[in-house]
Amino acid sequence: MIGRQNRDQLEFFVCGSLRDLVPDEHILARVDRVLDLGWLKDDVADLYAPGVGRPGIDPEAAVRLMLAGFLLGIVHDRRLMREAQVNLAIRWFAGFGLHERLPDHSSLTRIRHRWGAERFRRIFARTVTACMTAGIAKGEVVHVDASLIRADVAWESLAVRHVDAVTNANGDRTAETQEGQRKSRKTGKFKKVCLTDPDATMATSGRNRRLEPSYKQHGTVDDECGVILDVEVTTGEINEGQAILDRLDAVAVATGASIGTVTADAGYAYAKVFAGLEAREITGVIPTKAEPIRSKVPLRRFRYDAKHDLVKCPRGKILRPNKAKISHGRFFASKARDCKGCDLAPLCLSASRVTKSVVIVHDYPALLRARRRRDRWSEEDDRLYRRHRWRSEGFHGEAKTWHGLARAVRRGLGNMRIQAFLTAAAINLKRLAAALLATIFALIAQQIPRNELTRA
Structure with a gap:
């Protein structure tokens, strides 16, 4: 019935x-x-x-x-x-x-x-401490990565930054500041700003994708069980290399352990990053970027002598530092008499130049050592870098797919930081709960005779 x-x-x-x-x-x-x-x-x-x-x-x-x-x-x-x-x-x-x-x-x-955001950071920090106490995080091998988070704004709220209007209103004071911005389609007067959420800046994760108002989350994940050891949110324009060293220092303070190895993708392969890792005695498993070849005689054929602070060209001529200043390095220039009559001059020099100039970035020797190390990666290095792709990138995918971090819920950097802290805390609690459940099952398995466990 x-x-x-x-x-x-x-x-x-x-x-x-x-x-x-x-x-x-x-x-x-x-x-x-x-x-x-x-x-x-x-x-x-x-x-x-x-x-x-x-x-x-x-x-x-x-x-x-x-x-x-x-x-x-x-x-x-x-x-x-x-x-x-x-x-x-x-x-x-x-x-x-x-x-x-x-x-x-x-x-x-x-x-x-x-x-405020710092109170929620403490909640997240407590989950890190609990995971360390439970033994599912050690803080010795960590994976670092960053991901863009779309801001909670509409396209209609974007406006074009009018550099010319600002320059005319303020006179010569802003002329020099804006001069460099005029030359790029991605900066200056061509770059849009968000009126409803000024903290969100225009950024993109690929050259073939359009700029979007975004925030950037920098995450550090432990290798043991994927526990998130540190998260921080910045505007979308902040480069990954600007944040990694500070985040590693924060992880060391939070865990009380010395980081032995850190993995990251090529977006972090900067000389200052490698130098910072060496100063902290951290092994960096980071693939170096391929050198951009803009000349028929590329920079790799010029040898930098760190001891004497000079550069030798492919023909053995000396290039010495000059007084021209740039933010990320120094210019080294040759003498006109050395380049005159050189058989590489037609390839090495442009039509309007009589001397050769190259830029050597700060901490360039550390970059050279990292490139040599990359050529000698061991099987363990390869294994760790493969783990990076599903540990660190997996965390960002999990946060965006299952916990709503694909888009900002509220506006403002403070609100975005709170969202990131609560998301990371929720994921850590999931990791901790899974570890507790596994421990309970292991204890039960130890108490049940093997023959009964097999029949069950």
Whole structure:
């Protein structure tokens, strides 16, 4: 006989906890076993006036609501609170009973503004410490990468920066500053700015892709189990090489361990990066960039003598540093009498020049050593670089696909940093919960006789 379910539920009684209705394998139930926010109330107590006004939302409940949203991929406050109204798992995870009124979505916004990004960084840092304590992160081998995050703005909010108008209004003071910007289609008066979110800058991840208003997340991932050790958000224009050394220093402070090896892609292959790694005694598994060949006699045929600070051309003539200054290196120039009559002069010199000039970047010897090391990569180096592609890049893909980091939820650098910290904290809690579950299974396996475990 076909059964019939009575859908007219006139009364609903729950005897016991909502936890009884949440499956043990649910992500929130698993994370709850490893989440400790007992310290949070004392940490934010200085932001609240005791005995004044109505009682605010419990800090732990607010953070649990936010974390539940990121764990479930519900990153917008309005949608999160609508889902929490009917989702028993979110209610239980945040500590709200069926009869209790949930806070308004705007309360979460005010909490973020009141606490600031650094408070949420501490929440993320606690997850790193917990992973280190559990032994699933060591901080000895790390993978570094950066990823663009599309800003929460519309194309209609972009405007063209009018360099000429600024120059005319301010006279000669800005003329020199803007002169270099006029020459590029990607800077200066041709580059658009965002009016609704000025912190987001125009950037792209490839030459064949258009510029978009973006932020950039710099992430450092541990090699052991993929724990995120550090995240930082900058504007989209910040180059990866400008941030890596500071991020490695932050990882060393957070973990209390000395980094032995770091992997990164060719976007970090700058002389100053290799020199910084050498100064910190860190082995860099970073593929060096192929030297751009803009001349028929390329720079690699000119040998730099670091001891005597001079450059020798392919014919053995000396190029010495001159007084011309650039931000990233120095000019070395030959003498006209040395180039006159040289058999390479028709190839080496342009039609209007009588001397040869080359630019040697700062820390150039470190770059040369990195290139030589790249040619002698061991099997272990190759293995680590392959792991980089799915450890570090996998983290960014996971954050964007499952946790809403493909696009900024709110505007402003501070809000973007909070989103990144909560996303990284949620992923670390997932890693920690999985490690705890694996430990429990291992203990159970040890207690069950081998023959019974085989039959099971």
